[in-house]
Amino acid sequence: MIPYGKQEISQEDIDLVNEVLRSDFLTQGPMVAKFESAVAEKCDVKYAVAVNSATAALHLACLALGVKTGDYVWTTPITFVATANCAIYCGAEVDFVDIDPKTYNLSTEQLRIKLEKAEIEGKLPKVLIPVHLAGQSCDMKKIHELSLKYGFKIIEDASHAIGGKYFDEKIGNCKYSDITVFSFHPVKIITTGEGGMVLTNRKDLYEKVYRLRSHGITRAAHEMTHSPDGPWYYQQLELGYNYRITDIQAALGVSQLARLDEFVSKRHEIANNYNEMLKDKDIIIPYQSPENYSAYHLYIIRLDLKKNRFTHREIFERFRSDGILVNLHYIPVYRQPFYEKMGFQPKDFPEAEKYYSEAISIPIYPSLTLEEQKKIVYRLVTPIGHQTIF
Structure with missing residues (x-):
């Protein structure tokens, strides 16, 4: 039997996972931070937050950009449903932009036409989510130009695309977007079993995603409403989620990333x-x-x-x-x-x-x-x- 895709696990992968299993931390430990730093460095981006799936990453990306009821989010129809669902989770309305007949990615020409009409109707999108189908980047320069003209934010769904390049620069560097999302499902380029990641160059978005990943809680004194009561203290600043990834998964990710x-x-x-x-x-x-x-x-x-x-x-x-x-x-x-x-x-x-x-x-x-x-x-x-x- 020949599947359409599958993971490749090496002895090095197994050894590093075993090392974590024998350590003091199975989750919320140092391996997650190591994985985040390694991906950020690999992709030439400032910040990375690992989560338990790309679906979670998309949801947190929308929340970080303030997507809410009454907003519009556009994406391509040729994608997995999670790309659209993340906007619905936030109460927004979803619409689709037809694809380019050659690349099968979101058509920038159809996007331009749809934006012109939406501006007249007062229904411009708050966020656009272009998807790098099969690992090939969308025309991000053109999409970015349109975002400057029409005022929408951009989340790159790069679930298929870690390791790819656009104009010889790493996909994930967020040069033409606010946020990029990766997937580490077993059929993807590298795997953590299940898992995803949010990348950005904006510190405010990074801090927001970091909190929302773990119930909206912070232990950073500068984010709190008053000085900490003691070294044990934390505050829940907003309603977040349990979207954390484990150190076991992160260890697999660190090892896989090397290849x-x-x-x-x-x-x-x-x-x-x-x-x-x-x-x-x-x-x-x-x-x-x-x-x-x-x-x-x-x-x-x-x-x-x-x-x-x-x-x-x-x-x-x-x-x-x-x-x-x-x-x-x-x-x-x-x-x-x-x-x-x-x-x-x-x-x-x-x-x-x-x-x-x-x-x-x-x-x-x-x-x-x-x-x-x-x-x-x-x-x-x-x-x-x-x-x-x-």
């Missing part, structure tokens, strides 16, 4: 192999914009269904029946029943609809072998019955 560049390089090697094997087939391979160095979390192909008689579903199921666990990233969020009730119409997002009808994520992860890649491509291009697929 980040190696992981991404291997993913590029695998992507290049696919590109070569599929270049003469009636299949759209992932477009990489010249300003990007993708982390290649996913390798998404699109099927030219006009040139064969098999459906998207038939081809997908053929992979699955052969033990190749392809996936589809993602079902457009507005198609989910929870969001359908809000009145979203598929016809308003033609590029996302076309993408959904054609896309398949085929396996990519560092330990995927060339022989396994050849098997995947063979299953894709060989005949079904008496009919050649491509």
Whole structure:
């Protein structure tokens, strides 16, 4: 069986986790701070706060930027539901911007058009959440320019993109955003089992996220309403959450981070192999914009269904029946029943609809072998019955 993605655990990972298990701290100890510092340094950003999931990171990012009832938050429809849900948690309304037909990221042209209309209607977004789908950065320079004109804040959902670059600068440096969010789920570039991180260059946002991660509590005297009663003293300044990550998870993250560049390089090697094997087939391979160095979390192909008689579903199921666990990233969020009730119409997002009808994520992860890649491509291009697929 070949999954679409999986973690790679080394003996070094196991040894560092075991070291923490034998230490005095299993949670809220020094390894979390070490992981945060290591990621911040790797990404050329000032502050990082580790949390128990990227969903938590997105929620805290919205709270830190003051998202509340009556606000609007926009994002792409081609993402996991958590990217939109984080705004709903805060009481805001969500809307979607259609995707670019080449990169599958949020379209800056459609964003510009939608912002012009929203300004007239008095419904500009407070926050935009662009998603770096598959590990390739959105056009952040253009998005940042639009944010300066229209006054919205930016949260980069870089759940797929740690280790990637944009104009040769690290994704996560927050040069064109207020906050960046990473995921460390097992299928992502590096893993902590479950986990996420909030990155920012703004001290005020860092302090807010840091408090909210742990019930809104502070032990910092300069944040308190009066001098501490003693060394035991803490104050809850606002309503926060238990979104903490453990030292056990952070240890795995520290060890994995040491191999980040190696992981991404291997993913590029695998992507290049696919590109070569599929270049003469009636299949759209992932477009990489010249300003990007993708982390290649996913390798998404699109099927030219006009040139064969098999459906998207038939081809997908053929992979699955052969033990190749392809996936589809993602079902457009507005198609989910929870969001359908809000009145979203598929016809308003033609590029996302076309993408959904054609896309398949085929396996990519560092330990995927060339022989396994050849098997995947063979299953894709060989005949079904008496009919050649491509």
